[in-house]
Amino acid sequence: MTANFTGGFVTCRAAAAIAVVLLGGCLFPARAQVSSKERIKAFAKLPDWSGIWELDAFVGQSDGQQFSEEGQRKLKEYAAELRPSFTPEYQAKYDEILKKIEAAVAADPDHPPATHQPLCEAPPFPATSSPGMFEWRITPEETTFISTVGAVRHIYTDGRSHPPKDELWPTLMGDSIGHWEGDTLVVDTIGTRKQLYSGQLSGFFYPMSDQLHFTERMRRVSRDVMEIDYTVEDPIALTKPIHAVIRHALVTDFNRMIEETDCDQNERDPIVNGRFTTVTH
């Protein structure tokens, strides 16, 4: 009886399993067939962003990563475009940070103050393209940015919305959704860290609020140039949006993505007492 019951149970389970397999077999191949045709069409509509890219200001860097004159000119140009116009509250916060940096530099000009860890973690958005080289992976459902310094951005283009507020918290890359307007990818990003990174010395950053919001319009304007049209909005921290057009250049002298931030290998610029130092031996 027990055996029969067990056998019957097994039979029932087997039947259920077979049903699931059949159902799955009916559903998934059918979906895959439809999906595959539709996806091939969807892929065919996508632009070609293949290749390795870098921020155009980095073109021509020398062995010590010194910028070329043209690179310096471009960085200054971008800096001017990206300079925030703060509300009084955030201007005061910015002034305070600036004062601390000035005091730290004055106290010890030889060892720059460190306000971020050395780049052993991925640079946060929107500094994801600096430094390093990067690639784009485009599918109908998602465009992915992958850099040699470990930055990975997932830009969902499957029609989803941002998560509800109670499922968002500040992250390195934030939450990005996008859609295609012809060959232009329009990206909306929220949920980043409440700051805009600013620069070369010690990762100095601008304070921002949790209403920080980015809109990017990305397009490959020629074989060698990608253009990213940024708009940065923050009604709490900014009196007006920041707007800038940043360009990425196709890397033509190299064709391999090689990771460059495993700092444990040989970190010789450690932070000691809040300052960058150098180990010469």
Place this chain on the structure above:
Amino acid sequence: MLKAFRTLLVTVAIATPGLAIAHHSRAMFDQTKQITLVGTVKEFQWTNPHCWIQVVVPDPQNPQAAPVEWGIEMGAPVELMRKGWKPVSLNAGDKVSIVINPLRDGQHGGLVVAVTGPDGKIIGHPAPLEKPATAGGSSETSK
């Protein structure tokens, strides 16, 4: 002068909002000075996050003095490879001439500007030189 220098550093700090963030600041190097070191490679470290050349430099003014080891910082391997470097570009025992921006704090270290290998040819992609590298010990130029 010091005030101008501080202003310069802060200007560099805020020069590239939202975009450029480096592995670390380069403000510890005096990029207004170039020193030429002529010596022998002790070790070429092809490593992340930066490559380094350890070079032993005798003092031509005082041959009896013990040679001094310098640590020269470079870019990351992937960036150097783009510029023509390879993990075997330098080997222990190679005679080299290296132009650097020295560390501000006086330690025997610096940021690479240009490396001339044992065959007398420049390796990779040097930064602009203030004047051609000269043989023999170390020499200094300022902007």
